[in-house]
Amino acid sequence: MIVPLAHFGHVLVDVPLFGGPVILLALALWYSTVKERRRQQGPG
Amino acid sequence: MPRPVKRATAVLAPIAILLASPAPALAAAKPAAGAAIGQVIIATVGAIIFTAALLGLVIGHRSGRLRFTRKLVAFSERVSGMPNWSAIPLSLLGGTLLIAVYGMYWDISIHLDKGRDPGPLANAAHYFILIGLFGVLFAGVVAMALSLERPSRSSIRLPNGWEAPLGGLIITFCGSISLLAFPLDDIWHRLFGQDVTLWGPTHLLLFGGASFSIVGAWILHREGKAASIAPAPKVDKPIFIARWREPMLAGAFLIGLSTFQGEFDFGVPQFRLVWHPILLALAAGVGLVAARLRMGRGGAFAALGFFLLVRGGLALIVGPIIGHTTPKFPLYIAEACLVELVALRIPRDRPITFGAVAGAAIGTVGLAAEWGWSHVFWTNPWPSSLFPEGAIAGLVAGVAGGVLGGFIGRAIQGRPTVERVPRWAVPAAALAVIALVAYAIPMPTPKHPPSATVSLTTVKPPPKREVQMTVRLHPPGAAHNARWFTATAWQGGGSVIQKLKPVGPGLYRTTKPIPVYGNWKATIRLQRGSEVLGAPVFFAADPAIPAPAIPANAQFTRPFVKDKKLLQREQKPGVSPVLTIGAYSAVLAIGLFMFGLLAWALVRLERTLRSRPPVEPKAPRAPRAPAAAREPTPA
Numbered sequence: 001m002i003v004p005l006a007h008f009g010h011v012l013v014d015v016p017l018f019g020g021p022v023i024l025l026a027l028a029l030w031y032s033t034v035k036e037r038r039r040q041q042g043p044g
Numbered sequence: 045m046p047r048p049v050k051r052a053t054a055v056l057a058p059i060a061i062l063l064a065s066p067a068p069a070l071a072a073a074k075p076a077a078g079a080a081i082g083q084v085i086i087a088t089v090g091a092i093i094f095t096a097a098l099l100g101l102v103i104g105h106r107s108g109r110l111r112f113t114r115k116l117v118a119f120s121e122r123v124s125g126m127p128n129w130s131a132i133p134l135s136l137l138g139g140t141l142l143i144a145v146y147g148m149y150w151d152i153s154i155h156l157d158k159g160r161d162p163g164p165l166a167n168a169a170h171y172f173i174l175i176g177l178f179g180v181l182f183a184g185v186v187a188m189a190l191s192l193e194r195p196s197r198s199s200i201r202l203p204n205g206w207e208a209p210l211g212g213l214i215i216t217f218c219g220s221i222s223l224l225a226f227p228l229d230d231i232w233h234r235l236f237g238q239d240v241t242l243w244g245p246t247h248l249l250l251f252g253g254a255s256f257s258i259v260g261a262w263i264l265h266r267e268g269k270a271a272s273i274a275p276a277p278k279v280d281k282p283i284f285i286a287r288w289r290e291p292m293l294a295g296a297f298l299i300g301l302s303t304f305q306g307e308f309d310f311g312v313p314q315f316r317l318v319w320h321p322i323l324l325a326l327a328a329g330v331g332l333v334a335a336r337l338r339m340g341r342g343g344a345f346a347a348l349g350f351f352l353l354v355r356g357g358l359a360l361i362v363g364p365i366i367g368h369t370t371p372k373f374p375l376y377i378a379e380a381c382l383v384e385l386v387a388l389r390i391p392r393d394r395p396i397t398f399g400a401v402a403g404a405a406i407g408t409v410g411l412a413a414e415w416g417w418s419h420v421f422w423t424n425p426w427p428s429s430l431f432p433e434g435a436i437a438g439l440v441a442g443v444a445g446g447v448l449g450g451f452i453g454r455a456i457q458g459r460p461t462v463e464r465v466p467r468w469a470v471p472a473a474a475l476a477v478i479a480l481v482a483y484a485i486p487m488p489t490p491k492h493p494p495s496a497t498v499s500l501t502t503v504k505p506p507p508k509r510e511v512q513m514t515v516r517l518h519p520p521g522a523a524h525n526a527r528w529f530t531a532t533a534w535q536g537g538g539s540v541i542q543k544l545k546p547v548g549p550g551l552y553r554t555t556k557p558i559p560v561y562g563n564w565k566a567t568i569r570l571q572r573g574s575e576v577l578g579a580p581v582f583f584a585a586d587p588a589i590p591a592p593a594i595p596a597n598a599q600f601t602r603p604f605v606k607d608k609k610l611l612q613r614e615q616k617p618g619v620s621p622v623l624t625i626g627a628y629s630a631v632l633a634i635g636l637f638m639f640g641l642l643a644w645a646l647v648r649l650e651r652t653l654r655s656r657p658p659v660e661p662k663a664p665r666a667p668r669a670p671a672a673a674r675e676p677t678p679a
Contacts, residue, residue, distance in 0.1 A: 013087040013165065017174070018226035020091040021098070021181060025220075028099055032204035 083165040098182060102189040117190065121277035124286045128277075129195050129209055130268025133187035134289060137215060137261050140179020141296060142354070144254055147172025148303065149358050152242060153368035156310050159535035159563055160238060160614070180257050181219035187212025187264055195274075196267040198652035211264025214645050215257045221638055222253030228631070235627060237589075237616035241314045242306040245631040252635065255300030259452065259642050262293050262338075263649050266456050271652050294335035294343065295350020301327035302351070302374065309371045311423025311541045312534055314611050317430060317527035317571055319484050321411050321438035326477065328379040328410060329403040329445020330452065336383050336402075337395050337453025344383040348376050369539045372422050378413030379406045394463035395454040396447055396470070403446020407439035423541050429525040429572075437484070440476055447473035455646035458653025474639075487576045487606070494522035495603040496568055496579045500596055503557045510557035511596065513544075513581065515568060520550025522604075527571040531581075536564025544568070560596035567610050578607035589614050 104110035117128040124131035151169035154161075161167045188208035191199075198210045229246035232239070241247070285292075305327070307313040308320045335347035355373040363370025382405040390398040411434070418425040426434065451470045454461060497516040504510035513531055523529040523544075531554045533540040540559065544552035558566050560582035568579040582596035591613045608615070 012084050014226040014230050016091045017087040018091075018177070018223040020088075021095040021178065022220045022223050024095045024099070025181075025185060028102075029202070029204055032206075033202075036203070036205040 086165065094178060098185060102185065106189060106192065122279070123283045125277060125279035126268045126286070127191075127195060127272050127274060129187055129190040129212070130264050130272070131286075132190060133183040133212060133215065134261055134265060134268075134293075135285065136179060136186060137183035137257065138285075138289075138292060138296070140176045140183065141254065141258070141300075142176075143172050143179065144176020145299060145303070145354070146358060146361070147174075147176055148251060149306075149362050149371045150366065150368070152306060152310060153362050153366075153371065155240065156312060156534055157368050157538050159565075160240065177219065177222045177254060180215065180254055181223055184212050184214075184216030184219050184257070184260070188216060193273075196271040196652075197273060197655070198263075198267055198271050198649050209264055209267050210645050210649060211260045211262070211267055214260030214263060214642065217641060218253045218257035218260055218638065220253075221634065222250055222257070225250035225253065232627065235616075235623060236619055237612075238614035240612050240614060243315060245628060248304075249631060249634060251303050253638065255303055256638065256642060258293065258297045258300045260645070262297065262452075262456050263645055265289065265293060266458065266649060266653065270458055271649070290339055291343075291346035292350050294331070294339060294347035295354065297334065298327065298331035298347050298351045298376070299354055301331045302355070305374070306371070308422070308424065309373060310369055310539075311372070312532060312539065312611070313424065314576065314608060316484055316487060316574060316576060317424065317426070318433050318437050320424075320426070321414070321430070321434040322441040322480050322484060324374050324414055325403070325407045325411060325438045325442035326445040328374075328376055328406045329399070329442050329447075330449040332376065332380055332383045332406070333399045333402050333446050333449030334453040334456070336387050337392055337398070337450065338457050340392070341387070342384070344380040344387075348380040351376060374414055375417050376410075379410035382406055382410055392453075392457065393459065393461045395450040395457075395461060396465045397450075397463055399446035399448070399450025399453070400443055400469075401446070403442040403444065403449070404439065405442075406446065407442020408435075410442065411435065411438045424528050424530070427527060429527060437480060441480055444473040444476040444480070448477070451643075452646060455650035455653075458650060460654065486574055487608070488574060489577070489606045490575060493577065493604045494518060494570070495601055497599070497601040498568070498579075498581060499599045500560070500581075507561060508559070509561045509596070510559050512557060513554045513568075514547075515544060515552045517550040517552070518601075522550070523552070523570055523572065525572060528569060529571075530569050531558050531566070532569050533558050533560075533564050533566040533582075536562050565610070566596065567607075568604075569607060570604060571607075576607045577604035578610040579604045580610055583610075583613070586613065 101110070101113065105113040108114075116132065120126075120128045120131040120135075126134075147169045151167060151173060154167055154169055161170075165171070188202070188206055191207055191209065194201075194207040195209050199207045200210060200213055202208050225246050229244070229250065232244065232246045239247070242251075302323075305320065305323045307315060308317075308323075313319070332344040332347060336343040339346055352375075355371075359370050359373060362368050383402045386398060386402040386405055390401055392398065415426045447469060451473075495518045497518065499514040499516075500511040501514070502509060502511050515531075517523055529544050529552070531540075531542050531544055536559055540556065542554060542556050545555055547553050558581070560566050563584055565583050566581040568581060570577045570579075579602045580594045583591070583594040585591065585593035
């Protein structure tokens with residue numbers, strides 16, 4: 001089965017394959033930043 | 045379930061669903077040119093597994109629960125004599141960049157010989173690029189994640205509390221640029237059509253990011269050796285790679301800088317020939333000057349040795365062994381000799397002056413040597429008509445490259461300097477490079493283009509028809525002082541490029557048969573002045589673009605058109621100029637930001653190393669410390 005994509009059809013492959021790790025790592029960094037801020041602010 | 049795994053799952057699961065969801069949605073659509081669903085699934089699953097593994101390792105290591113990473117950390121320090129946050133990523137990066145560069149040259153040769161791929165994962169070379177570029181990102185993230193305390197005096201505190209080595213940050217950024225360039229490339233294809241050239245804007249980001257990650261690696265190496273806060277680890281059993289790490293870094297940088305010459309290495313450049321001496325002088329100026337400054341006597345030769353080993357090996361594997369078009373490469377031997385000779389007169393404590401003088405030597409004598417080499421080895425030798433344009437542009441590029449190489453070398457050597465150079469010297473060199481680019485880019489089409497009357501003599505009958513061509517130019521002097529005037533056939537299963545032989549006024553002949561069947565694309569290519577033109581001989585119909593067939597009749601007269609129209613038939617016509625300017629500006633901004641970040645990192649490293657006398661981590665005497673753990677002797 002062929003998925004109709006960009007001009008020669010890479011986009012759906014390339015976004016998760018190449019962009020995915022970068023996006024996930026950026027999200028992980030953002031998540032750990034929020035956690036760090038919460039930790040510094042303390043329970044109160 | 046262990047807590048780190050729970051955390052990783054919490055982050056990954058929703059994103060995995062988001063990333064995977066478009067596949068089934070589009071899979072139901074009407075089939076057309078695109079990617080096979082199997083490839084989409086493989087890609088999505090592969091990316092998720094890779095990223096999950098990476099995040100799992102990072103979280104596990106930082107929580108102290110992974111015994112495996114603790115062992116690896118201890119082992120790396122024991123065998124390298126360097127902090128783990130420097131030694132492990134550098135080893136990773138070295139291996140993965142080798143894989144990536146092999147994939148890159150193999151991939152280019154495949155496209156040159158066979159045209160575009162039937163699918164994104166249909167070409168084996170793509171897997172090498174994929175693994176290599178993942179490795180670059182992986183190395184950067186590992187460098188940032190390994191250190192639980194402040195690793196070096198130049199490290200950066202991230203918002204999440206991590207103390208990231210400066211080099212790790214740069215590698216991560218460059219790796220991200222490289223990876224993100226792939227989806228950007230697809231968006232580019234969607235907007236403008238596929239650009240079948242190495243120098244597509246997003247292609248430049250793709251391999252430029254990987255190439256300049258080596259600057260990050262060099263910074264990381266210096267941080268580990270000269271700016272580390274913790275005392276140097278004890279060397280138990282030094283390994284081979286530790287001894288050769290610095291020459292390999294310098295050589296890898298030269299290889300990275302030389303990847304930009306790829307258009308010329310494969311013999312089908314789509315840009316003016318003047319680019320070749322410009323790029324060559326720039327690469328030699330930046331790479332060899334920086335290597336000599338960092339490593340001292342013999343540094344330029346060490347970088348050259350690694351360059352020749354890798355590029356020679358790649359040429360051998362891709363060409364004679366695999367059977368594709370051989371990627372040619374510059375020799376840089378004369379340039380390395382010149383850099384070493386200049387260094388005998390100008391000491392390393394005057395890096396910018398040294399760079400400028402060495403660059404001037406590269407831009408003159410060095411280019412003269414490469415001119416000779418071009419007639420021995422390259423597909424498109426440098427003709428006399430390239431003089432004086434190539435000589436002037438090459439000299440400017442050599443000096444600018446030398447000054448920039450001096451700037452890089454000054455930062456990574458971290459030694460006190462005595463020279464007083466104007467503050468604008470380095471920015472002026474960067475501006476000179478930009479000016480050269482602005483000069484060499486335009487490729488106008490003449491108002492009254494020349495034409496060619498071509499007679500074909502069939503020397504091999506169909507179905508695999510091959511012809512000899514006789515070409516009569518109108519006007520007869522149209523190819524006078526041409527930079528190249530060739531018959532070129534490619535993408536039909538190989539490449540045939542030959543200089544057309546003059547046999548009379550305005551009359552030329554081929555000397556070898558040209559294939560005109562199947563998927564071969566045969567053209568007559570003419571580069572003169574700033575024009576890059578082409579006249580089609582044979583093109584098969586390409587319904588996917590769509591583009592009509594251009595038959596190879598026994599005789600025809602066709603005008604020369606912009607060569608790009610023939611070599612990049614996939615490009616879409618009539619795209620809004622606003623969109624074009626916007627897209628080019630966005631890519632340019634990413635590129636400039638990357639260079640700005642590199643410059644900032646180098647300045648920061650230099651200031652750190654100079655903030656007190658550089659104290660190298662002392663390795664124990666027994667057994668003997670590796671050469672790489674000692675400062676190179678000054679020239």
